[in-house]
Amino acid sequence: MFILFDQDYAMGVYGLERERRGEKRGMVIGLVKVCRKQGFTIDEIVRIVIEKVGLKEKAALKQVHKILRKIADKED
Amino acid sequence: MIYTGNRKAVKDIISLKEDFWDNANLPLDLRVKVIRSEDRGDIIGQYIIFAHVLDSQINIHGRTKLAAENAIRICQDNGVLKEYLDGRRKEVVDIMVMLFDQDYAMGVYGRERERVGEKRGKKCGKIEGVVETCRKLGATIDDAVRMIMEDFGLSQEAALKQIRELW
Structure with missing residues (x-):
């Protein structure tokens, strides 16, 4: 029983962690989409992502460029 | 460890x-x-060799019963954990397959949770983007509320609550 309780707990923690990771990624996607539409520059978008999502500069730059590339691919 | x-x-x-x-x-x-280190010459070293052989078989055959059976056979042929594997071959295969199934289920569960989070995050990110735009353009909170009500189909109360958190 205790093994099952521990396993349930670990699954819960793991699920929350994955959900949090997904939420962060979703927030970056949402922000980039809207800000790009509104004519923000890439530097401004990166700054907003750093400020709102809490990513470090390098990670934010990478994510923003990746999402912009994906959006551009879809438009082509 | x-x-x-x-x-x-x-x-x-x-x-x-x-x-x-x-x-x-x-x-x-x-x-x-x-x-x-694999070169310990004791049972721990043999276990590390077994894990490496299993990894290489998983790379070839995926997380399957065949990979587990091959790894066990290779180890038995090379005298790795031989005594243990000779007596408990079936039990080890069953445990490995169960672990593979568990890994698979965990992967599916994790991806599902991540998808749920991403959906929520996207909506939140879009609202933040609208709020940020309104601030940049010098719009008032009332303008932002109206935009969010229109763009996201929220009630005035819900839109105002979101904006108060983000403004």
Whole structure:
């Protein structure tokens, strides 16, 4: 029983962690989409992502460029 | 702690304080010796060899019963954990397959949770983007409320609540 309780707990923690990771990624996607539409520059978008999502500069730059590339691919 | 992965740069000692808490000023620490060498000549070394053989078989056959059976056969042929595997071959295969199934289920569950989080995050990110735009353009909170009500189909109360958190 205790093994099952521990396993349930670990699954819960793991699920929350994955959900949090997904939420962060979703927030970056949402922000980039809207800000790009509104004519923000890439530097401004990166700054907003750093400020709102809490990513470090390098990670934010990478994510923003990746999402912009994906959006551009879809438009082509 | 036994390490059976393929990374070359693995520390000999892992410290909870140094490696997980950025060497913070904590009164307690936990230090763990990392065992990773195959050349120990004892049962731990043999277990590490078994794990490496299993990994290579998984790379070829995926997380399948065949991979588990091949890994066991290779180890038996080379005298690795031979005594143990000779007596418990079926039990080891069953456990490996169960672990593969569990890994698969965990993967599906994790991806599902991540998808749920991403959906929520996207909506939140879009609202933040609208709020940020309104601020940049010098719009009022009322303008932002109206935009969010229109764009996201929220009630005035819900839109106002979101904006108060983000403005």
